[in-house]
Amino acid sequence: MSKRKIAVVITARPSYSRVKTVLKAIKNHPALELQLIVAASALLDRYGSAVNYIEKDGFTIDAKVFNVLEGQNLTAAAKTTGIGILELSTVFDNLKPDVVVTVADRFETMATAIAASYMNIPLAHIQGGEVTGNIDEKVRHAITKLADYHFVASESARERVIKLGENPEMVFNTGCPSIDIASEISTVKGLNFNPYQKYGGVGAEPDLSNGYLVVMQHPVTTEYQNSRRHIEETLKAINQLNMPTLWFWPNVDAGADGTTTGIRAFREYHSLEKVHFFKNMEGVDFLVLLNSAKALIGNSSVGIRECAYLGVPVINIGSRQNKRDRGYNVIDVDYNKEEIITAIQTILKNGKAEVSDVYGGGNSGTVIAELLEKLPLQFHKTITY
Amino acid sequence: MSKRKIAVVITARPSYSRVKTVLKAIKNHPALELQLIVAASALLDRYGSAVNYIEKDGFTIDAKVFNVLEGQNLTAAAKTTGIGILELSTVFDNLKPDVVVTVADRFETMATAIAASYMNIPLAHIQGGEVTGNIDEKVRHAITKLADYHFVASESARERVIKLGENPEMVFNTGCPSIDIASEISTVKGLNFNPYQKYGGVGAEPDLSNGYLVVMQHPVTTEYQNSRRHIEETLKAINQLNMPTLWFWPNVDAGADGTTTGIRAFREYHSLEKVHFFKNMEGVDFLVLLNSAKALIGNSSVGIRECAYLGVPVINIGSRQNKRDRGYNVIDVDYNKEEIITAIQTILKNGKAEVSDVYGGGNSGTVIAELLEKLPLQFHKTITY
Amino acid sequence: MSKRKIAVVITARPSYSRVKTVLKAIKNHPALELQLIVAASALLDRYGSAVNYIEKDGFTIDAKVFNVLEGQNLTAAAKTTGIGILELSTVFDNLKPDVVVTVADRFETMATAIAASYMNIPLAHIQGGEVTGNIDEKVRHAITKLADYHFVASESARERVIKLGENPEMVFNTGCPSIDIASEISTVKGLNFNPYQKYGGVGAEPDLSNGYLVVMQHPVTTEYQNSRRHIEETLKAINQLNMPTLWFWPNVDAGADGTTTGIRAFREYHSLEKVHFFKNMEGVDFLVLLNSAKALIGNSSVGIRECAYLGVPVINIGSRQNKRDRGYNVIDVDYNKEEIITAIQTILKNGKAEVSDVYGGGNSGTVIAELLEKLPLQFHKTITY
């Protein structure tokens, strides 16, 4: 019997990291044939050339599609999607996949979703049903309405997709395949690299052998004007605790922002004598670092997802992760120095949190591959209400 | 103060007919400026060149976009949409509308929805929230998730859009603008044209002065194999009643089909001596014809919508209109000769039905134009659950 | 050593017929690998689905590209070319050919030429350098300026390409591969099919066993208004000669035209009692028919090319073939009944013409494949003056 052909379209480097274990599981499944299509920014140097990592990891690329229009503006985003549809439909026409898989909610993933659904190819969507309160939501939920199978990362996402009128029998809480990576590193004992040497950074270089805190706090898009005040509460709490702390700069979603300014200004007037600042770190190293930390403080999604699985205690500050499921590892606090300090003290007393598989048990890749083999091939559906 | 610029994209002739009164109302509104964009099959001769009608009706076209890829297959549908995005984004970039309006659920309307939403232009969707059980649903509900304002045609559509997680304050039951046309002809007394002369057709030419039935019954896509049996029940009922009857051939969605074969075969063995068959009829004439009919028999959506407003009794056969709202004019029956005959006899006894505005009161165009002037300009939203 | 990869792009059914022997020769060459790309109207049913013939002939298609925009107008031609570039560049990027081959001068072949030359892939052009006095010339000569190797069909074409500033060492008079087909049928003795039975048509069915004339005369685009008068001279000549004659209707380039009207009107008033009219005929059968004919009368290019090779006498009327090379088989005459009759009488006296290889000796396919193996791979050039 011929294998089921599963086309996965990768359009960006983070999406590749997220679904790498899915790709492996499909590739290794005896009844599946992986058709790997790399497109958009995943092909471009200035976004980190995911294509090189993909090939280094041993995958064969079946088709490449250059479709990013220059301009980095909104018009370019729309046009990139249009070109994507034009080209991916030719690719699908030539590769004739049985199922197409699309990942998450970047604007250009809509091209994959439209080409597949319009061509009556069953469409699987990984990581639908989540809520982020920003522009990605339009894309994410619209793709849900085009997709035939939904591989969601948590129970609340599953419920949301069902509320959107999807047939519950086609909505699967497979966990998030990014947890599979956390699972792989969970057995690493202690830090297996020197972060100061490997990643540079600025500030003190405190001794980490008796434990340390990690901080990662991003500005919240819709609370922009308050982000300086928000970060100051955290800075004051960390300063007062005076424990070894590794602090990661926020991403730069909204350009120059209050968070960055807040940190810079605070450093001028306070010694922060046990705090080291990093710009970035490779994904696997970052997870190893977190796994040995006493706590993660801030509002990163990694605290909600990967740390739930690893049992790393998290002080989650503010509203950014509001509508996401929690494991047993999270204490939610407001932007408030006293609340933050109290929460850290609680954690220091309790130690590691109970492990939770709320975002998956580390085998999402395999589970998804199994489903891709077994699910009935279908592309007709109707809303359930 | 400068006028709000409202771009409406028309991609097909039926869509134009449906929203003509909306276009008029925008054009005549002192605070709105209409930007009319004609694209896709609305520009092509073999689909009836809507563009000619549009110009004859006195509208100025601001941009034309040829984007239909040849092939009339699924790949072509996807590519047509891709080209549409590519070109409409240029058009929007040059015209700079304040709001973009898209109509219903044809596959290529997705291009309008994506170009507008990706460019952060508030998007209004006319006729979302309906259920048809076929492939259009994916498009229709995905557009709902991209749109900021929803101008739906009935109460159940309104409820469905809200269930899809849309903010109820942005969902408006404006009625269907196609009812506006029904409203315009509702005062015409009797037939103001001779249908045999004007539209030809075949079969008997019964005297219509003492009343007549109209039949329009389409095959149901998902019940394809049964469509011959289905049409035969109707044919037997009409044959037995032996009243003046005007019968419209079904559309040809699924190619050569059981409905057509059933009619042809029945005609060979039965005289159907008071039945005349038409291929098609202009929309306004068809409504005038219906308005004077004793009943419409079949499964056309016009029986559910326009006839509700006109109070024309309808025998609705089978499942095709299952999830649509009803006025007071509909008797639902199964594919069954006896049920059909009984229902017609009931109707002949009762006469015209009570008029209903379940699909609008004939002023949708104006209502929509008013909303387009008053609604806050916004393009950020989040799901309500 | 790895084989040279030769990508040939076929965009229309006539182009396929013309280069079929080239494709075979590449496929069978031990040092070449054929990459066959089928695009544009060659994929569409209403243009005769060349794709079906290609597969029936045993070729494997490496990529299909749907790029014909609907409209059959000038805008659509431009856009079809644009989409072609967009998609063919992806195909070339994935197939990585060493040489790309493009055929003749249809508007969409420009897409092949631009994609290949812009991507620094050496480009071979078959059938450049000819003159036709219409819009195709712009395309044909522009492609010559983009191409690196020129496989022309005659000596005058070779000279013209060199005059266009191309390096003479890269211009090869390979003959026209369409002659290869003529070569294959040249050994068939007599008619091996009954044309009346196989192709229908109208008019008399004269006995063909003692010889017959063939007429094929097209309107000349730039002499449109005169085409009725032109055809009448031919009709009068044939009528007066009263020999068995097989007449082929003209193509319909410029819609309803004087040629057609002229023939229809003449038939009403004259018996033409030995003339049969055909609409069309398969290429191979047509060549067999010509090969047994006493003469071909008219202005078809087949009289100049294939008949030169077959030695079939031709009365070439008017200016349509003005700038093309001649074999030994052609008598040129004006639109004049007397000149036509005199020329036919000369031919009937002389019999078959001397065979000429002015358009090739029947081995173009092989010659071109040899060149494709041996030519240096290069894409830089400069004008010679």
Place this chain on the structure above:
Amino acid sequence: MSKRKIAVVITARPSYSRVKTVLKAIKNHPALELQLIVAASALLDRYGSAVNYIEKDGFTIDAKVFNVLEGQNLTAAAKTTGIGILELSTVFDNLKPDVVVTVADRFETMATAIAASYMNIPLAHIQGGEVTGNIDEKVRHAITKLADYHFVASESARERVIKLGENPEMVFNTGCPSIDIASEISTVKGLNFNPYQKYGGVGAEPDLSNGYLVVMQHPVTTEYQNSRRHIEETLKAINQLNMPTLWFWPNVDAGADGTTTGIRAFREYHSLEKVHFFKNMEGVDFLVLLNSAKALIGNSSVGIRECAYLGVPVINIGSRQNKRDRGYNVIDVDYNKEEIITAIQTILKNGKAEVSDVYGGGNSGTVIAELLEKLPLQFHKTITY
């Protein structure tokens, strides 16, 4: 009478500079209407946003077309051209120009040429017929074969276009519109700005009041490996002469190159005590600087064109300008220190050269606008041989 609509498509900042006086002349001509279309890199920030200069100069932009595909590789160049055709054909369809004007030979100008010629819009080409020995030639000469009117910059260009088979009556030596700018500054006496202050740069700051040399020497693409040796000859000559010298860094066509390395290495071991190095300078300032220089040394095209008009003596080194017409101002020398020194000494003795209008008399813009008004509107042509 309605004005003739002249659409000019600007795709890059240098093209805009070159034809600015043409745009002005069209705009001011009473019988012409300018339709200005800005596309490709002319819209992008990282290429200097020509669009801002265009608007500052008082032009109204009729349409903007974003069509640059990211990647800065060959595939992207092809695709950019494909998207350009797709979009420009819509723009032409909506603007309905009587003539389209395209400039020079950048790859994406082919999109303008194809869209216009395929849509039967008469196409004017500015600056055809030149020879550069690199990849641009394919584009330039192919556009010549698509264009209907040729506005060339010199007599040899005119002859070349005619040799390419174009009708001599449609080939006009209008001069180069870039000379019009030289004409405007030719009356400026001396330097009207301080180049050290305004443009920075490195090296000595010699007194310029008693005259100075200017050097601008680019690597020659096809002689890449020799470029370090080439530049060293010039460096030695300038070092030995020890006169005030303003040296401009080469462009970076071929990435890190021998020219740059050669200059850097030479500076380490030699004082070059009267040499100042600049990265770049605004066009008008650069011309003013040249106009007061004793000589320009190197291989820039400005020495051949603008300096011919200004009478600035030029030592032209090597092969880069080989096939271009000369005014009275050029001494051609080999890459040889002694030849360079001798030539400079000759020039210093002779002073300013005789002014030449070999590239135009400074009124190209007006001449071209006049032609655009008077030329017959036609798009059919045939090769002249």
